[in-house]
Amino acid sequence: MRGARRSRCDQTLQSGNWVSVFEGRLAGLVHESVQDDAVERTRHERFIASRMGTGLIALGLLPLYLVLRGVPSPVECLVILCLAAPLFGAAILSRSGRLDIAHAISSASLAVLVVCIAGSSGGLTSPASIWLLAIPLEAALSGSRRAALAATIVAVAAALALVALELTGVFPLRQAWPAAIATPVFAIAAIAHAAAVALVRTRGEDEQRLRIRARDAQDRSLLQAIDDLITWHDRTGAVVKASPASQKLLGVGPGSLQGRGLFARVHVSDRPAYLKAISDAASGDRAVAAQFRLHAGVGDESRVVWVEMRAHRVVDAADADAPAVVAVTRDICERKSREEDLDLARARAERADELKASFLATVSHELRTPLNAIIGFSEILATETGTVDEARRRDYARIIHESGHHLLAVVNTLLDMSKIETGNFDVVPEPFDMAALVGGCCDLMRLKAEQGGVTIAREIAAEIPEIVADRRACKQILINLLSNAVKFTPSGGCVTATLRRERDQLVIAVTDTGVGVPETDLPKLGNPFFQANSSYSRAHEGTGLGLSVVRGLVGLHQGTMTIESQMGEGTRVTVSLPLDCRAGVPRGAAIPVQTSARLHVLQARDKGVKKIA
Amino acid sequence: MDWDGVRVKYPRKGSRGNGTVAMKKTVLIVEDNELNMKLFNDLLEAHGYATLKTANGIEAIELAREHRPDLILMDIQLPEVSGLEVTKWLKEDDELRAIPVVAVTAFAMKGDEERIREGGCEAYLSKPISVAKFLETVRTYVGAA
Numbered sequence: 001m002r003g004a005r006r007s008r009c010d011q012t013l014q015s016g017n018w019v020s021v022f023e024g025r026l027a028g029l030v031h032e033s034v035q036d037d038a039v040e041r042t043r044h045e046r047f048i049a050s051r052m053g054t055g056l057i058a059l060g061l062l063p064l065y066l067v068l069r070g071v072p073s074p075v076e077c078l079v080i081l082c083l084a085a086p087l088f089g090a091a092i093l094s095r096s097g098r099l100d101i102a103h104a105i106s107s108a109s110l111a112v113l114v115v116c117i118a119g120s121s122g123g124l125t126s127p128a129s130i131w132l133l134a135i136p137l138e139a140a141l142s143g144s145r146r147a148a149l150a151a152t153i154v155a156v157a158a159a160l161a162l163v164a165l166e167l168t169g170v171f172p173l174r175q176a177w178p179a180a181i182a183t184p185v186f187a188i189a190a191i192a193h194a195a196a197v198a199l200v201r202t203r204g205e206d207e208q209r210l211r212i213r214a215r216d217a218q219d220r221s222l223l224q225a226i227d228d229l230i231t232w233h234d235r236t237g238a239v240v241k242a243s244p245a246s247q248k249l250l251g252v253g254p255g256s257l258q259g260r261g262l263f264a265r266v267h268v269s270d271r272p273a274y275l276k277a278i279s280d281a282a283s284g285d286r287a288v289a290a291q292f293r294l295h296a297g298v299g300d301e302s303r304v305v306w307v308e309m310r311a312h313r314v315v316d317a318a319d320a321d322a323p324a325v326v327a328v329t330r331d332i333c334e335r336k337s338r339e340e341d342l343d344l345a346r347a348r349a350e351r352a353d354e355l356k357a358s359f360l361a362t363v364s365h366e367l368r369t370p371l372n373a374i375i376g377f378s379e380i381l382a383t384e385t386g387t388v389d390e391a392r393r394r395d396y397a398r399i400i401h402e403s404g405h406h407l408l409a410v411v412n413t414l415l416d417m418s419k420i421e422t423g424n425f426d427v428v429p430e431p432f433d434m435a436a437l438v439g440g441c442c443d444l445m446r447l448k449a450e451q452g453g454v455t456i457a458r459e460i461a462a463e464i465p466e467i468v469a470d471r472r473a474c475k476q477i478l479i480n481l482l483s484n485a486v487k488f489t490p491s492g493g494c495v496t497a498t499l500r501r502e503r504d505q506l507v508i509a510v511t512d513t514g515v516g517v518p519e520t521d522l523p524k525l526g527n528p529f530f531q532a533n534s535s536y537s538r539a540h541e542g543t544g545l546g547l548s549v550v551r552g553l554v555g556l557h558q559g560t561m562t563i564e565s566q567m568g569e570g571t572r573v574t575v576s577l578p579l580d581c582r583a584g585v586p587r588g589a590a591i592p593v594q595t596s597a598r599l600h601v602l603q604a605r606d607k608g609v610k611k612i613a
Numbered sequence: 614m615d616w617d618g619v620r621v622k623y624p625r626k627g628s629r630g631n632g633t634v635a636m637k638k639t640v641l642i643v644e645d646n647e648l649n650m651k652l653f654n655d656l657l658e659a660h661g662y663a664t665l666k667t668a669n670g671i672e673a674i675e676l677a678r679e680h681r682p683d684l685i686l687m688d689i690q691l692p693e694v695s696g697l698e699v700t701k702w703l704k705e706d707d708e709l710r711a712i713p714v715v716a717v718t719a720f721a722m723k724g725d726e727e728r729i730r731e732g733g734c735e736a737y738l739s740k741p742i743s744v745a746k747f748l749e750t751v752r753t754y755v756g757a758a
Contacts, residue, residue, distance in 0.1 A: 361722045365690070368719035372740035373648040379744040380656065387659055399648050 029090075031097030038211060042204050043099060043144070048090045050200065051106060055087030079116050085109030103147030104154070107135050111158035115165070124162050130190045132158055137194060141201045228330045229307075231262060232314070232323035237278045238263075240323045249305065249331055250296040267293035267304065274309070281311030282324045288312075291332065306336040366410050370403040413549060416476070420552030427470045427556050429582050434474065434506055435464040438499045441478040445486060445495075453491030456482070461500040468580045473553045480546040481510040481573050488571065489514035504579050505559075511572040511599075517565040519597040550575070555591035557581040566599040637663040638755045641682035643673040643699065644717070645691050649740070653686060653717070653747075660748060662755075670694035674702055677709050683755040689718040689729060697732040704733035713754040717742065 026045050034040040062080060066072065072080065086106055093102035111132070118128040132155045139151030223230060223243040229250070230243040239262045242254035250257075250265065257265070266274045270292030277290035288311045296305045311327040377396040380388060388396070419425040442456050449456050467474075478497075485495040493513040500507050547563075550573075554561045557577050565571040640657050644650040645668040654664050665682055667673050670691050677685065685703070689696035696716065703709045713735040718725070721739035729737050736750055 357722075361720065361725075364722055365719040368721060368740045369646055369649065372719065372742060373646075373652055375741040376649075376652040376656070376744060376747075380652075380659075383744065384659065392655075399651070403648060 029094045033097040044093060046200060046204055047093055051086035051090040055084055058083030075116055079113060082109040082113035099144050100146040103139050104150045107139055107151040107154045110135050111154045115158050115161050118162055119165050134193055138197055141197050228328050231327045233278055233325040235324045237275055265295045277311050278325055281313055305331055306333050308332045370407040373403040374400050416549055429468050430471055431466045431468050432471045434467045435460050435499055437474060438497055441482055442497055445482040449486045454486050454489045455494050457494060457496045459498040464499060464501060467506055469557055469577060477550050477553050480550050484546050485510050485512035505576045507576045509572055509574040513570040516567040516569055516571055522595040562594040564596040564599050569599045572599060639663040639682040641665040641676055641685045643667055644688040670699035673699055685712055685714045687714050687716050689716055689720055700733045715750055
């Protein structure tokens with residue numbers, strides 16, 4: 001504290017302004033107990049300055065008086081002592097910070113002075129006795145109630161003393177000066193003194209007002225510069241005052257947040273958290289943080305803002321009506337959305353990891369199954385030559401050959417899938433007759449279908465124009481769809497391939513009367529290696545890559561794909577390809593597949609087809 | 614499927630092995646891949662075992678109850694009900710619990726063996742099999758044919 005005081009003096013000294021130097025020195029004399037209280041400090045400064053001034057002037061004039069007057073009488077000595085007493089009062093105030101004691105000393109010395117002068121110049125009737133009024137007046141203007149009371153008592157005592165002196169006749173009570181001169185002189189002096197005191201007082205008040213106004217302006221500009229909303233709450237949580245930042249944060253003026261205004265904007269499910277934070281802050285010493293949603297704006301423009309509020313207890317709240325809690329509320333939408341993005345990315349990465357793991361497990365399984373036959377039978381042929389007859393040897397060789405081909409098919413599908421996914425699948429567009437291709441593929445699949453007791457029907461519209469597309473890819477799409485349909489259709493069922501034109505697209509649909517796909521599994525169709533049903537119990541052989549490859553190839557042709565399926569009724573996969581696939585930008589492997597849990601009688605144009613990415 | 618020749622009558626469980634007639638040991642093969650079924654079947658028959666064959670888990674339970682095989686070779690990925698589930702049912706059945714179950718599966722990723730053993734299988738063989746190890750495992754559980 002002392003160090004701070006010194007540095008303040010040093011600063012003012014450097015400014016070079018004598019008034020500032022004086023004020024700096026004066027501030028240095030004020031007792032440290034009132035340093036932080038602006039009002040009390042001003043009172044102390046004013047007292048010290050005025051009493052030091054009076055005392056120094058009196059002491060300064062003393063030598064001249066003594067030279068002119070010679071040896072002073074005892075009464076004169078008392079007067080001189082009283083004139084110097086204010087210095088003592090100032091010193092007491094500076095040392096102790098007790099304004100009432102200092103004022104009592106000052107009042108007493110003034111009273112004694114007035115009694116001496118009035119006593120020497122006609123007692124109560126002396127014009128000097130007017131000065132008795134100055135005693136309580138000055139104390140009253142000092143702002144201290146105790147000092148004013150003490151001064152009044154002192155003044156009354158002085159008046160009584162004068163009466164006593166007059167009655168006892170201790171003092172000569174002579175009329176030293178003629179009343180005609182003395183009365184105006186003392187009156188003018190008293191008025192001048194009162195005026196001076198009043199002037200100092202008003203100046204002090206002006207300074208005070210300016211200081212308060214400057215501080216208010218400072219506070220206001222501070223609040224305006226802060227983007228965070230600052231609110232003051234009373235003990236019940238109601239908002240007493242809100243900062244202008246409400247406009248920026250919530251789009252409404254600070255006035256509309258007062259009372260229950262802010263509470264009404266808190267999201268209903270977050271209200272308990274909000275109220276708890278305010279009440280915790282009001283009763284505790286620590287800042288309490290809470291995150292909640294606020295409704296910003298009005299009417300249709302309303303939107304939800306995520307905020308974080310830090311509530312602090314107001315220290316030294318003066319009375320029950322004063323704010324008990326001050327809260328700083330900050331917009332955390334950005335942080336929240338960043339957190340959500342992170343969570344989403346994490347979930348996506350985990351999902352990708354899962355997919356990768358299940359992809360590897362399935363690849364491993366699909367490769368090991370044919371390898372088992374190849375390795376097992378070849379080992380029998382190599383080691384047990386004696387026990388295997390010729391017919392069996394040939395049979396085993398055929399099985400090894402067949403399994404090898406199956407393995408090759410799996411590997412090729414994997415490579416295609418990988419090429420499609422990495423964008424390395426070269427689409428070679430050429431014009432060809434799609435109707436002929438559909439017919440050819442149906443013929444290719446007929447043998448396998450007949451083995452399973454499934455018939456293949458075709459419905460090809462008349463006048464199908466040539467399509468410009470990758471013929472090999474289209475063939476693969478058809479073969480995959482047909483073999484899937486045949487695979488999942490029980491004996492006695494039927495697979496229908498249809499081809500028609502819709503504006504500038506060819507629509508290929510493969511419908512079966514098979515087992516259907518559960519609704520929950522529909523969105524997963526077309527994901528690599530996904531086959532409906534859990535992995536350990538699979539009804540049908542296959543890599544689960546068929547639809548995935550179809551999806552990728554359709555995407556490379558800027559086509560669309562729709563899957564409709566109903567359990568026990570059957571499944572229909574519809575692929576639409578533009579007549580000229582060279583137009584537009586390839587959409588890559590992961591085109592969205594539209595799915596529907598109902599097998600529509602009419603396709604494509606029906607409503608209720610759910611779009612799933 | 615042709616079951617002739619595998620419907621072998623044998624004494625009750627308690628007296629097995631004490632019979633005076635030399636019985637063929639019977640192995641139930643549960644496998645949905647035709648070629649692998651043929652491989653296991655031919656190998657076992659060539660080494661003097663009788664076989665029972667099915668591609669279906671529920672049928673496997675019925676066959677086990679009817680014929681009381683000496684060993685069950687269980688594929689894990691099966692239509693409708695997984696081999697793990699079938700093994701669980703077998704191990705929960707007081708009469709069938711004693712029949713050893715050897716899992717023969719193409720699920721050979723990390724953790725698969727633990728999961729399958731926890732499911733109650735006595736042993737685990739991953740595909741592709743080694744013929745020697747396959748026969749050795751069968752012998753471990755049922756003895757030489």
